Structures are given as C-alpha cells and as structure tokens.
Amino acid sequence: MAFVGRWETETQEGYDEFCKLIGIPDDFIKMARDHKLITEVTQDGDDFSWTHIYPTFASFTNRFTLGKECDMRAIGGNKFKATVIMEEGKLIASFPKYMRVCEISGGKLIETLTCGSVVMKRTSKKI
Structure with missing residues (x-):
C-alpha cells in the first residue's frame, strides 16, 4: 500500500532525451516538460489504478492487476498490452519501447x- x-x-x-527516443512529438515534450504532473494511485489487494494528471491538457488512467496482462497507455497515448509485477517492493512493467520501475524510497x-542506455527518472513527493 506504499504507492497509494x-x-x-x-x-x-x-x-527530453527519453521522450525523443521513444517517439514523443517535440510539441508534447515542450508542453509537458515543466508541468507538475500529479499521479494518483489507489490499490485494492493486487488491483491498482494509476492516474497521471497533466495540469493543463490531459489525464489518463491505467488499471491493472499484478501478474495479469492488461490494456495500458504510455507516454504520448500509445496503447498496448502489458503485465505489471511486484518484485522486492517495486512495480515493474515492460512497455513495448521501454521498461518502467516504480518504487518508494525515502517517502x-x-x-x-529505461530505453536502451537512456534513462528518465521522475521523483514525486506525496501531497
């Protein structure tokens, strides 16, 4: 429940480097770069709801059950199927173009x- x-x-x-590498348009990168993204996470057992809210233009929600394939959306709105697992307290998902690892560290x-050798790291505080 640490992610909730x-x-x-x-x-x-x-x-910027990560978004360009996975094919996000420059106008979206520029628009989203400096916004304070809000992430809302709920959990009921192995079921999660993970919502990203961009302050001025959009939001999207991924709902998933640990260990089960589900429909997901990625940065830029691309849709695909993925399976999210929990390993050593980390949520791990392999997206078509990159790997995503979420964890709680120091609150x-x-x-x-990660896409090849390019890494994007986002740190968020609880509000």
Missing part, C-alpha cells in the same frame, strides 16, 4: 523509465 496516494513531480532527469515515489 496523490503525488506531485519534484524533479525529472533525462526527460518519495521514484519512477525510472
């Missing part, structure tokens, strides 16, 4: 997205 709550982005590292939500 409302989180606000504090820092992002490697955002912060840390989201690490």
Whole structure:
C-alpha cells in the first residue's frame, strides 16, 4: 500500500532525451516538460489504478492487476498490452519501447523509465 496516494513531480532527469527516443512529438515534450504532473494511485489487494494528471491538457488512467496482462497507455497515448509485477517492493512493467520501475524510497515515489542506455527518472513527493 506504499504507492497509494496523490503525488506531485519534484524533479525529472533525462526527460527530453527519453521522450525523443521513444517517439514523443517535440510539441508534447515542450508542453509537458515543466508541468507538475500529479499521479494518483489507489490499490485494492493486487488491483491498482494509476492516474497521471497533466495540469493543463490531459489525464489518463491505467488499471491493472499484478501478474495479469492488461490494456495500458504510455507516454504520448500509445496503447498496448502489458503485465505489471511486484518484485522486492517495486512495480515493474515492460512497455513495448521501454521498461518502467516504480518504487518508494525515502517517502518519495521514484519512477525510472529505461530505453536502451537512456534513462528518465521522475521523483514525486506525496501531497
């Protein structure tokens, strides 16, 4: 239940390079780069709801059950099927173009997205 709550982005590292590599349009990168993304997470047993809220233009929700394939949306709105697992307290999902690992460390939500050698790291505080 450590992920449950409302989180606000504090820092992002490697955002532009990562987004360009996975094919996000430059106008979306520019628009979203400096916004304080809000992430809302709910959990009921192995069932999660993970919502990203962009302050000025959009939001989307991924609902998943640990260990079961589900429909997901990624950065830029791409849709695909994925299976999210919990391993050593981390939520791990393989998206078509990248790997996403979410964890709680020092009371912060840390989201690490890796595509090849390019890494984007988003740190969020609980609000």
